[in-house]
Amino acid sequence: MALTLSSRRRSRRLAADAGLLAFAAAFALPLAWVVLSSLDSHAGLGVKAPDGLTLGNFDAILTSDITFTPLLNSLILCGGATGLTVVCAALAAYPLSRFRSRLNRPFLLTILFATSLPITAIMVPVYALFVQVDLIDTMQGTIFFFAASQLPFAIWLMKNFMDGVPKELEEAAWTDGASSLQSLVRIVLPLMGPGVSVVTVFSFVMMWGNFFVPFMLLLTPDQMPASVSINEFFGNRGMVAYGQLAAFSVVYSTPVILLYVLIARRLGGGFALGGAVKG
Amino acid sequence: MTTAAPQATGPGAAKSPSGPPPSPPDAPGVPLRRSLVRALPVSPALVLLLLFLAGPIVYCVWIAFTDLQLTGQAESSFVGLENFRTAFQDEEFLNAVWLTLVFTVISSLIGQNTLGLALASLMRRASKPVRTLTGGIVITAWVLPEVVAGFLLYAFFRREGTLNAILDWLHLPSQNWLFTLPILAVSFANVWRGTAFSMLVYSAALNEIPQEVTEAAEVDGAGGWRRMWHITLPMIRRSIGTNLMLNTLQTLSVFGLIWVMTRGGPGDKSQTLPLFMYEQAFQNSMIGYGTAVALLLLLVGSLFSLIYLRLLRTEV
Numbered sequence: 001m002a003l004t005l006s007s008r009r010r011s012r013r014l015a016a017d018a019g020l021l022a023f024a025a026a027f028a029l030p031l032a033w034v035v036l037s038s039l040d041s042h043a044g045l046g047v048k049a050p051d052g053l054t055l056g057n058f059d060a061i062l063t064s065d066i067t068f069t070p071l072l073n074s075l076i077l078c079g080g081a082t083g084l085t086v087v088c089a090a091l092a093a094y095p096l097s098r099f100r101s102r103l104n105r106p107f108l109l110t111i112l113f114a115t116s117l118p119i120t121a122i123m124v125p126v127y128a129l130f131v132q133v134d135l136i137d138t139m140q141g142t143i144f145f146f147a148a149s150q151l152p153f154a155i156w157l158m159k160n161f162m163d164g165v166p167k168e169l170e171e172a173a174w175t176d177g178a179s180s181l182q183s184l185v186r187i188v189l190p191l192m193g194p195g196v197s198v199v200t201v202f203s204f205v206m207m208w209g210n211f212f213v214p215f216m217l218l219l220t221p222d223q224m225p226a227s228v229s230i231n232e233f234f235g236n237r238g239m240v241a242y243g244q245l246a247a248f249s250v251v252y253s254t255p256v257i258l259l260y261v262l263i264a265r266r267l268g269g270g271f272a273l274g275g276a277v278k279g
Numbered sequence: 280m281t282t283a284a285p286q287a288t289g290p291g292a293a294k295s296p297s298g299p300p301p302s303p304p305d306a307p308g309v310p311l312r313r314s315l316v317r318a319l320p321v322s323p324a325l326v327l328l329l330l331f332l333a334g335p336i337v338y339c340v341w342i343a344f345t346d347l348q349l350t351g352q353a354e355s356s357f358v359g360l361e362n363f364r365t366a367f368q369d370e371e372f373l374n375a376v377w378l379t380l381v382f383t384v385i386s387s388l389i390g391q392n393t394l395g396l397a398l399a400s401l402m403r404r405a406s407k408p409v410r411t412l413t414g415g416i417v418i419t420a421w422v423l424p425e426v427v428a429g430f431l432l433y434a435f436f437r438r439e440g441t442l443n444a445i446l447d448w449l450h451l452p453s454q455n456w457l458f459t460l461p462i463l464a465v466s467f468a469n470v471w472r473g474t475a476f477s478m479l480v481y482s483a484a485l486n487e488i489p490q491e492v493t494e495a496a497e498v499d500g501a502g503g504w505r506r507m508w509h510i511t512l513p514m515i516r517r518s519i520g521t522n523l524m525l526n527t528l529q530t531l532s533v534f535g536l537i538w539v540m541t542r543g544g545p546g547d548k549s550q551t552l553p554l555f556m557y558e559q560a561f562q563n564s565m566i567g568y569g570t571a572v573a574l575l576l577l578l579v580g581s582l583f584s585l586i587y588l589r590l591l592r593t594e595v
Binding site for chain 1: 321413432435566569
């Protein structure tokens, strides 16, 4: 019995491996296209081995116009918004995690409700509103909106991480006369370093890839982040240089993939909706 | 949608930024003053949320009832339900509703959800290197910026693209997918991009099923499908519920992916509600009408969001 079970298990493992590899191959094809084309001097739209391996595509796009300015804009936008998000989320999570209040639960439920709203839907009114208050086409306006749209999830995530830090350590500091701000900055945040980095990286990655928000709120080409400027390859340059488009995609995507790998283990299985499932 | 604003202003009233300076949490004082001080750190987040999230939502509700246009910003007047009446008589709008439904059902309900579950359960039996490789590839598709994902799948589905090359190689008929079946192409694109999330959710859920339960069933001679149907699925039904809700919400708000691949075309054959909203507001300069569509989208989203909260609550 045991033997048949284990041999059955082995054959089942082989079947599972084969199935997964088939899915993996299907998922990998579009990814293979971008990598191969970026190195191909005659890149087309189909996956094929490069005609001649070349770094020419990268050479062609690594100029300040095509790559450096948009990436810098992305960095300013996403960096600024992430900073704002993390600071506000850490401050907001502290009383929610530390003190009992009748308002905590309604507040947290509202936040949870807001995390899953389709933000895309409000971009048209946001545009109209930004025109009224003169925030349209400004970096700071876009940063504020980015931060606000990411905040509900960031607060929720931050609060869950903060709940994991035992309260006793702060109580000692309080008796020594530390204010709650001091104990937050000196004790709680250092203890939940990994949690803070997850919130930071996750917010950054979400914004880095976001297209619609800067597409709507920024108008001047000089201010466009990479997510919008990538459209240029299709628009004004006439014939589409697919090799260069692929090279740009690689350059633009690499930072977020690396950042994700950095925090992947902490997000891991327990990520499951950022602890939303845990309540 | 209106629920967000009042609830958010509730605590907001108690947390005005001009409170007393921070003091140790256990400082003596009247309870009200103490809770004000304690709530003070919430205020920066609250101000941001009220100004940039709740504000636009309230504004959305307002301009959905006006005839605000892009040209001649200054004059707009209250038109009541006119925008909504127009919408439900507008064939393009109904077309967008239908396409959104198709897009959501194919890509989120069927595609991401089922494929995510299939991948997660295969992974439990597969060997570690295969598991790591597949997980890595599927998650990379998820982490890629939206626009990049759009381009990759544009290249995949184009006439000269990879899919047709494979079909040719198999001697199957090829066609211009983005032209003949655009909604199917963008749905597959969304599956490609979004399955990783379901895979992660279901991997976590399956890991929580005690090994003994499935082993016992296996010894009793229950086959794979029966175990799946009678044991696994009932045990992870909460995860299925929350995952379906989140997938649907995610899919309702997809814009960039479709925009890059088809611009909603050809004609309006892949124009889902977000793209329709954009077209009405900016190409046709009718912000009021576009916002009315946005409000409907937001209402549907809030409904799903509320169901999602209920699902969570039964377990919290």
